[in-house]
Amino acid sequence: MKYRHLILIFFLCFTCTFSAQVRGLIQGYSKNKMTPLEQVKIKCVNARIGTYTNEDGTFELILPKILPDTLVFSAYGYTSDSIVVNKSDRFVSLSIVLYSDQLLEEVLIELKKQSHSILKLKTLHVEELTSSELKKAACCNISESFETNASVDVNMTDAVSGAKKIQMMGLDGVYTQIQMENIPYLRGLQSAFGLHSIPGTWVESIQITKGTGNVVNGYESMAGLVNLELKKPYEMERFLFNAYGNAYGRSELNINSSHNLGEKWKMSLMAHAAGVFIENDYNDDGFLDMPTGTDFSFFNRWDYRGKKMEAKFGAHLYADNHSGGQFNEATILPLYKVDKTTKNIDLFAKTGFFFKKVNRSLGFVYNYKLHQLQSQFGPRDFSGNEKRGYLNVIYDDCIGSKDHAIRTGASFVYSDITQNLDISLSMTQYVPGAFFEYTFSSARMNFILGSRYDYHNLYGSQFSPRTHMKFILSEYTDLRLTAGKAWRVPNMIIDNISLLANSKTWVYPENIIPEISWNAGFSIVQRFNLFKRKSSITIDYYHTKFENQLIADRDENPDLIVFKNLSNSSYSNAIQAELAISPFKSFDIRFAYKLLDVQAIYNEQFQQQVMLPKHRGFVNFAYTTRNKRWEFDLTPAVFGSARLPEYLDANGEIVAQSTSPSYLRLNGQITYKFKQFDVYLGGENITNYRQANPIIDAQNPFGSTFDATRTWGPIVGANIYLGIRIELEKK
C-alpha cells in the first residue's frame, strides 16, 4: 500500500501547523424571533482581521497569534456586540445573539462566492459548484456542468443515441442519487436521458457528495449524491435571456423571469427550447454524429414565505423528440433509425413549519411524476411508462444545545414502472421508510450517525446505517471519514438501454433482486498559502463493495450480453487528488487526477469494467482580467486507456480483447462582459480527436456483427459555440 505512506506524510505535514480557530453561529433577535444572520461583520480589533458570516449565520475565524483580543460583531439593524477571546478560547464554538436596534430592517447582502469550493463547515465532504462555475462550460444542460469537475464524469453511452450519462467513482449514473432540492429526481426511466431536461441556466448551484450521504433523502445513493439547487424566485435574476448556437447546428433559447406577487409571494418561470436541425456525419459511417430533433422544457415555481410557515410548489414539464441513426434517404434498404420521444410531468411541493424554539422545524416534501418514453434502436422498440409518488416528512430539533441536533422522519415511495422490449417488465413498488439522524458538533470534531429502515413490498425490509465524521486537525486541515450502506431496485432495461445499439442478444437473469452496496472512504482537505494566495489540496479515497449487483457481462460471449446478479463479486476503488493554486492575481489553476479501479467478475474472472479508463486527469486554467470583464477558461483533459471487450468483425471473426489508446480532449471558453449582457465563445474537443470507426460494421446495421456500443472516446469532433446572456438583476 504505497498510498499509506503518502497519507502518513500528509499527517506529519499537517500536525505541525497548529494555530487557533473559532467558529460559531450568530443569530438576530427581532420581533420575538431568532434567525441566523448572514453577512455579520466579525472583526478582531487589535489584529485588524475579520470575516463575515455565511448564509446560515455561521462563521469561522482564525485567531491571531497575540491574544487576548476583542471580537466585535456588527450587522446593520442590530446593536453591535463584542467579546474578549483568550488563549483558552482556541477552537471554541461561539453562539452570539444580536438584538434588533428597533429599525427591524433586514440585512440584505448578496454574497460573492468562490465558484468551486469544498464547503468547510459540513461534516460530509460536499463539493459545491456555483453558477459562476457553471458558466465556465456554458453549453447546454447539467451534463456539461461537470466538465470542470473531477468527481463526476460524463460519458456518451453509445455512438448513435447522443445520450450522456454521469458516472461517479467509475460507477454508472444509476448508482448516484440525483436530487432536485432534496427531492430524488431524474430517477427510473429518466436515468438514461434525463440530464437533457435541465438546462444550465436554471441551476443556481450543484452539491456533490461522495459516498452514501445522509439518510434523509432516500436509500439509493450508492456511489454519491448530486443535489441540484435550481434558481429560486427570491434570489434569482429578474429576467434572463440566453441564446446559444454551435457549429453542429444545435441552437438553444432560454428565458427566465421572476415576479413579486406581494410581500410574501414570489413566482418564477423558466423556459427552454433547443433543437438540432443540421444533419452531421463527419466520420462518414452513414450514421448521424448527433441525433436531430427538438427539446422543450418548462419550469414554474411559487414561493410563499410567512412568519410561521414557508411553502414552495411548482411543476416541471418537458417533451422531446430526437431522431438519429442512418439518415441517407436515397438508399432502398431499410434505415437503422435511433429515435426517442419523451413526455414528462413533475409536480412538487414543500412546506415547512417553524416553532418558537430555534432550530425546530417540520417539513413536508411531495413529488409526483408521470413519464412516458418511446425509443427505437433499429429493429428493437422500447416503450416505458412510469408513475412515481414521493412523500418525505422531516422533523428537525436539537437536544439541549445546538451541538446535539436530531433529524428524524418518515418517507413513502410509490413507483409503477413498465418496461417493454422483447420482454415486458412491470413492477409496482411501495416503499414506506423511516429515518433518524443525530449530529454532534464541537469545535474540533463533528459526527453524524444516521440510519434508515425501509420496507419494500416485494423485497422486504432493508436497514441502511450511515455514519460521517469530520475532524479539524488544524485550521488548515480537515479530515473526513464516511461509511454506509445503500440499495436500489434495478430497472434492468432502461438502466442499460444504450446496449440495444448492437445486434447482440440479451440474456436475462432468472429474477431481479435489489442491488446492495457498502461504501467507505475518507478525504483530506489541506489549505495553505502559495504565492501569497489561497491554495488547497484535496485527496480522497472511496471503496464501494457490492453485496449484490446486476451487471451486464460483455465478455462471456461476443454474441451476447449476459445480465446476471453478482453476489459479493464486484467493487470500485476511486482515488482522487486535486490541487488548486493561484500563481498570480485572478489566475487560478486546478489540477486533478483520478484513479478508478472498478472490477467485477466478467467471464469468470475479476476484470476492469469495459470502456472505463483507469487513469484520467485534467487541468483547468481560469483567468479573469483585473476589470473582471474578460474571462478565459481552458481545460485539457487526459483519458487513459480502457479495456475493450472482444468482438466480431464484419466477417464474423473474433477480434481479441484490446485496450483503447489514451487521448487528450481540450475545451475552452472566452467570456466578455458588457454592462448589460455577456457574450461567450467556446470550443469543445478543440484538438478534434475522434474515435476512429466508433460503429463496428456500420454498413450492415441489421447484420449479426453490428455494434455501436464500443465507445470509449469522442464521437463528435471539434465544435465551437457562441452564446449571449442578458441578465437584469433584481431591483
Added chain:
Amino acid sequence: MTINTYLLSAVFLFITFLSFSQQKSVKAQKVVIKTSTQCGMCKEKLEGELNYIKGIIYSELDVPNQKLTVKFKPNKISLVELKNLIAKIGYDADEVKAKEEDVLKLPKCCRPGAHFKLD
C-alpha cells in the same frame, strides 16, 4: 475539416478583437482613493459601475481599508471626473464628498454607519 477552419477563424477574430480593445495610447495612471465604502456589496457595486466606464482600465476595492485602486487613462477621464463619478455613485472619494441624495440611493448596508466602525 470545415469545423477546423471555423475554429481557427473564430480564434483569430477574437485575438484581433482583444488586441484592438487594449490598444496602447497615453500612459495609464494608477491612483489610490480613500472611499466611504462599507462592505463586500459596496465592492461589487463600485467595481461593477467603474469597470464599465470608458477610460478606466480596472478598479479594485480593498474592503477593510476602504481604499480603491483605479488604473485609468488620463486622456479619457480625469482624476477629478473619476472622483465625482464615485461621489455620484454614493461614496466619498478623498476630498469629494457624496451628496446625501446619492448616498440614499445605495443599498442600506452600503451607507456609512451601516456596519460597526472600529476606529
